[in-house]
Amino acid sequence: MSLRTAGDRNRFAQHLFAGLPARYDRLAEWLSFGQNARWRRAMVDHIVPGSPKRVLDVASGTAGVALQIADRTSAHVVGLDLTLNMLKIGQRNVAQAHQIRRVQLVNGRAEMLPFPDAVFDGLTFTYLFRYVDDPQATLNELARVVKPGAPVASLEFMVPPSRFWRAWWWGYTRFVLPLAGLLTGGPEWYKVGRFLGPSISKLYQHYPVDWTADAWREAGFEDVGMRVMSLGGGLVMWGRRAGG
Ligand SMILES: C[S@@+](CC[C@H](N)C(=O)[O-])C[C@H]1O[C@@H](n2cnc3c(N)ncnc32)[C@H](O)[C@@H]1O
Numbered sequence: 001m002s003l004r005t006a007g008d009r010n011r012f013a014q015h016l017f018a019g020l021p022a023r024y025d026r027l028a029e030w031l032s033f034g035q036n037a038r039w040r041r042a043m044v045d046h047i048v049p050g051s052p053k054r055v056l057d058v059a060s061g062t063a064g065v066a067l068q069i070a071d072r073t074s075a076h077v078v079g080l081d082l083t084l085n086m087l088k089i090g091q092r093n094v095a096q097a098h099q100i101r102r103v104q105l106v107n108g109r110a111e112m113l114p115f116p117d118a119v120f121d122g123l124t125f126t127y128l129f130r131y132v133d134d135p136q137a138t139l140n141e142l143a144r145v146v147k148p149g150a151p152v153a154s155l156e157f158m159v160p161p162s163r164f165w166r167a168w169w170w171g172y173t174r175f176v177l178p179l180a181g182l183l184t185g186g187p188e189w190y191k192v193g194r195f196l197g198p199s200i201s202k203l204y205q206h207y208p209v210d211w212t213a214d215a216w217r218e219a220g221f222e223d224v225g226m227r228v229m230s231l232g233g234g235l236v237m238w239g240r241r242a243g244g
Contacts (some may be wrong), residue, residue, distance in 0.1 A: 007133055010082060013083065014083050017085065017086050018083060019085075019188035020085075020086070020192065021062055021085045021086045021089035022089065023184075025093070027181070027184055027185050027189060030184060031180055031184070031193075035230045035233060036234075038234075039155050040064065040155060042155075042236045043124060043153045043236045044068050044072060046152075047124060047151050048072050050121065050150070052073060052150070053074075053075055054078070054121050055073070055123065056077075056078050056080065056113075056115070056120040056123050056145060057079045057080070057123075058081075058110045058113075058125040059080075059125055059126050059127060059128040059131075060079030060090060061083070061086040061090060061126075062086055062089045062090045063091075063103060065124055066078075066079035066094075066105070067093060067097050067099060067103060069122075069124065070097075071097075076102050076104070077104070078103075078115075079105045080108045080113065081105070081107065082109055087105045087107060090105050091105055110128055110142065111132060111133075111141055112141065113142070113144070113145050115145045118144075118145065118146065118148070123146045123150065123152045124152070124155075125142060125155075126154065126155045127157065129212075130156075130200070130203050135212070136215050136218065140218075140219045140220075143219040143220045143221060143241060146241045148241050148243030149243065150240060151239075152238065153237065154236070155234065155235070155236055156203075156234070156237075157196070158200070158228065158235040159201055160232030161228070162231070162232060165231045169231075170197070173196060173200070177193040177197065180193065209226065209235065216237065216239050221240065222239060222240060224239040225237070
């Protein structure tokens with residue numbers, strides 16, 4: 001696996017995630033009170049009914065989503081991620097799940113996918129937009145590689161819309177998460193715990209949910225829908241490539 005990276009954000013993401021993989025799967029569930037698994041499932045629900053043959057999972061990390069797609073469909077799944085250390089644990093997870101024939105992991109950037117046009121029958125991407133410079137250009141690139149009519153679904157954290165829950169969310173992300181990260185995962189997870197809340201707030205200041213739905217349409221997706229989950233802590237979006 002080789003990769004030429006470009007841009008400060010790519011380097012930042014690689015640096016942030018390089019030290020996390022060993023405990024990533026466990027801590028991602030603990031620190032989200034098990035909600036991450038629910039959200040992933042709700043996202044993959046939008047891919048399963050199409051019975052896809054070939055699915056791309058972008059920002060695949062330790063391959064949790066890619067493996068779920070392989071479990072719930074008969075598709076061959078390509079999981080793409082920027083960070084080699086995440087993919088190494090992903091490769092171990094794929095081997096342990098006996099899915100090496102159906103799940104292939106690739107080192108690459110969402111902004112410049114190493115695939116020809118219109119080759120995938122389904123696409124998922126998870127927690128990606130806080131790490132790219134230009135979400136619209138990235139969405140255009142994601143749309144390029146899926147076939148007309150193919151289902152697409154994504155998952156991202158969200159800032160709770162209700163003022164009451166937003167206050168709790170703010171306290172949790174600014175104080176509890178960094179401390180819980182430090183106690184359960186050490187300094188690397190403290191760093192992530194401090195980064196996460198402000199990075200989610202910033203994402204929605206720059207790119208509100210309505211902007212994102214329009215950006216999906218601009219990229220060539222139709223039937224765009226969304227589901228706010230867990231009191232506004234998570235956002236699952238879906239659609240399909242136009243022209244099917
Ligand atoms: C929070 S992890 C999510 C991993 C996995 N999808 C999951 O649900 O557990 C975010 C992943 O995005 C990857 N990433 C960040 N920027 C990326 C980019 N520009 N292209 C591809 N992957 C990227 C990181 O390396 C990291 O593994």
